[in-house]
Amino acid sequence: MxxxxxxxxxxxxxxxxxxxxxxxxxxxxxxxxxxxxxxxxxxxxxxxxxxxxxxxxxxxxxxxxxxxxxxxxxxxxxxxxxxxxxxxxxxxxxxxxxxxxxxxxxxxxxxxxxxxxxLAPAGYTLATDLAEWLVRQGVPFRSAHEAAGAAVRAAEQRGVGLQELTDDELAAISPELTPQVREVLTIEGSVSARDCRGGTAPGRVAEQLNAIGEAAERLRRQLVR
CATH class of the missing domain: 1.20.200.10 (Fumarase/aspartase (Central domain))
Known part of the structure; x- marks a missing residue:
């Protein structure tokens, strides 16, 4: 230990x-x-x-x-x-x-x-969020993965971030890439999208902090007995 x-x-x-x-x-x-x-x-x-x-x-x-x-x-x-x-x-x-x-x-x-x-969005880190968003819309993961890769290539060619691609450019890559995808093309949206136990959504992080605090307090009480 x-x-x-x-x-x-x-x-x-x-x-x-x-x-x-x-x-x-x-x-x-x-x-x-x-x-x-x-x-x-x-x-x-x-x-x-x-x-x-x-x-x-x-x-x-x-x-x-x-x-x-x-x-x-x-x-x-x-x-x-x-x-x-x-x-x-x-x-x-x-x-x-x-x-x-x-x-x-x-x-x-x-x-x-x-x-x-x-620095958080550097290197097209939000590409995974784009693919996951497509999967939630019912797109098979293989197709979603290919669409995310195409979006990264389009952004690289223009020298911009994924969030700076226009609605028309996104739709040309995949019809399923509607303007609503912009909800996850920000760091805040990416973090909030993972709203499950242990996830990165602010409420979930607060839950884990409370759980860790309670566990630490229990250990302190055991040590001072």
Whole structure:
């Protein structure tokens, strides 16, 4: 479990490292949770995230060591098991550092919502929504997939996004592509269209947040008993 927690933290850390880069710019690190560059004064280094990512290797190594210790042991207690103390205690100590550090880092992040909204439709990410919308209109998926591909090609030729294709251009690709398809050719429409349990619709996200909050509270009560 310790190694699995560390792997999850490393994945979160990697997202923060990438998202805070100039190329993405999704998040801004707080000064108190980052360090300055020794060469570039404008640069913020995501040290906590990088250290957390590195610590995952240490905890995975502890797990590998434990498994190697258990290899070929007969049932019941054996003196070999004296070797389990160091990796177990070290893993606990590392997580006691990592968990509050990552919690503080995430809590201090500033999310650049406008930048994320600008990049969300890049690369014709809404093509899937177009195909799914056609399927909901009764179009076979193979045909819907082909129509979505044709729409992407048409948009690429003009150098525009899918939402910028005219009604006539969409209808020429497929008669089923009526003006109503524009409901899903926005990021807001795409997100809201997935209105099922665990989906991205705002109401569903709120449900999951409430469920996670309740689960976390139950675990806290168990820990303080």
């Amino acid at each position: 310790f190694a699995m927690i560390a792997v999850d933290l490393s994945r979160l850390a990697e997202d923060i490292i990438v998202w805070s880069s100039t190329e993405f710019g999704y998040v801004t690190l707080h000064d108190s949770w980052s360090t300055g560059s020794s060469i570039m004064p404008q640069k913020k280094n995501p040290d906590i995230a990088e250290l957390a990512r590195g610590k995952s290797g240490r905890l995975i190594g502890n797990l590998a060591g434990l498994l190697a210790t258990l290899k070929a042991q007969p049932l019941a207690y054996n003196r070999d098991l004296q070797e389990d103390k160091e990796p177990v205690f070290d893993s606990v100590a590392q997580l006691e550092l990592l968990l509050p550090a990552m919690a503080g880092l995430v809590a201090s992040l500033t999310f650049n919502v406008q930048r994320m909204a600008e």
